[in-house]
Amino acid sequence: QKEVEQDPGPLSVPEGAIVSLNCTYSNSAFQYFMWYRQYSRKGPELLMYTYSSGNKEDGRFTAQVDKSSKYISLFIRDSQPSDSATYLCAMSDGGGGADGLTFGKGTHLIIQP
């Protein structure tokens, strides 16, 4: 079992829909949780960052962390075709070094116009 599990998709939804992306993890030492968006042949772009459990909202994006269930989510409201990309979850124990970030495989999201 990998440390971070993420459904690779593809996930296809109509424009305007609410999108839910999820990751599960096994390492209870993780306390920093990030979501990255990656367009084809580009580097990952940091979207959301959350420390420990709870919710964080930024515009159309909401990140949720449930450490008791080892489960994190990213919600995208009013999805747009420009949101079509691969979304990667990433986690860290906060040391910032050692193994750096541990990533999921990424979910390929397609927003249909």
Added chain:
Amino acid sequence: DTGVSQDPRHKITKRGQNVTFRCDPISEHNRLYWYRQTLGQGPEFLTYFQNEAQLEKSRLLSDRFSAERPKGSFSTLEIQRTEQGDSAMYLCASSLQTGITFFGQGTRLTVV
């Protein structure tokens, strides 16, 4: 541009040749990371520097790979005697102590 900068963006090389990539991190970031990403996978950690010191190397980093960060500023990643299995996107990232990590656009290596 105040983000992480990588050069070149794309490199095509023949098997057996040596290649070197450069990364310029965000200026105030003391931590610098190299990751490798293959198609359909998330980035995998290769190595990390705190200032000029290389503090950790993944077992993915074979003896043919070497990284440096002289003076704690830019970093280079060299691959010697390239193999077709080295074809991947090589990503550089930087962060402060809090662990929020920013990535560059990557160098896409193709070994033919």
